[in-house]
Amino acid sequence: xxxxxxxxxxxxxxxxxxxxxxxxxxxxxxxxxxxxxxxxxxxxxxxxxxxxxxxxxxxxxxxxxxxxxxxxxxxx
Amino acid sequence: xxxxxxxxxxxxxxxxxxxxxxxxxxxxxxxxxxxxxxxxxxxxxxxxxxxxxxxxxxxxxxxxxxxxxxxxxxxxxxxxxxxxxxxxxxxxxxxxxxxxxxxxxxxxxxxxxxxxxxxxxxxxxxxxxxxxxxxxxxxxxxxxxxxxxxxxxxxxxx
Numbered sequence: 001x002x003x004x005x006x007x008x009x010x011x012x013x014x015x016x017x018x019x020x021x022x023x024x025x026x027x028x029x030x031x032x033x034x035x036x037x038x039x040x041x042x043x044x045x046x047x048x049x050x051x052x053x054x055x056x057x058x059x060x061x062x063x064x065x066x067x068x069x070x071x072x073x074x075x076x
Numbered sequence: 077x078x079x080x081x082x083x084x085x086x087x088x089x090x091x092x093x094x095x096x097x098x099x100x101x102x103x104x105x106x107x108x109x110x111x112x113x114x115x116x117x118x119x120x121x122x123x124x125x126x127x128x129x130x131x132x133x134x135x136x137x138x139x140x141x142x143x144x145x146x147x148x149x150x151x152x153x154x155x156x157x158x159x160x161x162x163x164x165x166x167x168x169x170x171x172x173x174x175x176x177x178x179x180x181x182x183x184x185x186x187x188x189x190x191x192x193x194x195x196x197x198x199x200x201x202x203x204x205x206x207x208x209x210x211x212x213x214x215x216x217x218x219x220x221x222x223x224x225x226x227x228x229x230x231x232x233x234x
Binding site: 018023024 | 098117120121123124125126171173174179182185186187
């Protein structure tokens with residue numbers, strides 16, 4: 001992945017449904033082409049945010065784990 | 077303000093559209109704390125997936141829309157004169173679960189719509205000025221809810 005991250009959404013320690021809400025809010029605030037990285041710890045959100053991105057037709061660039069957090073990087 | 081193709085909000089990217097073909101509506105009949113939590117969690121969930129969402133509040137649900145109404149909503153079970161509600165709110169803080177107020181405000185921030193039922197407002201002696209103006213978008217009765225639901229993928233009763 002070459003494009004720099006435009007915005008990081010920190011959902012560490014946040015519980016359902018805040019990671020989903022914050023991801024959606026970040027998309028609504030962003031410009032087309034922005035790269036957003038969401039980081040968090042809630043296990044189910046790591047599964048559910050990609051589901052939302054699929055419906056919203058946003059391309060996931062990278063996802064995985066860093067230390068105790070998961071991350072999902074996508075393009076708006 | 078909601079437009080046909082998306083949210084009109086100066087803060088939001090005007091390119092971003094709500095999925096026109098995806099909609100969810102909910103009726104909140106209950107005034108119970110946990111049931112209203114569920115309603116706003118579901119509403120936020122659908123909004124996060126790009127649906128447009130309308131929640132119609134009626135009967136006891138209207139009590140929750142009152143100024144400071146969220147603080148007074150009882151648990152549906154084991155309320156024990158407010159002790160149960162106190163305990164669950166303590167657990168919510170421990171597990172970092174968003175408060176009812178945060179859920180409601182985020183629901184509005186993401187473009188969710190709230191309609192208050194005027195017929196049951198009259199029955200229950202509730203006036204417009206008793207309700208939170210930052211939450212209620214419109215006033216209406218059953219026809220408005222049914223019209224909102226005519227093209228909904230999901231309609232829920234809580």
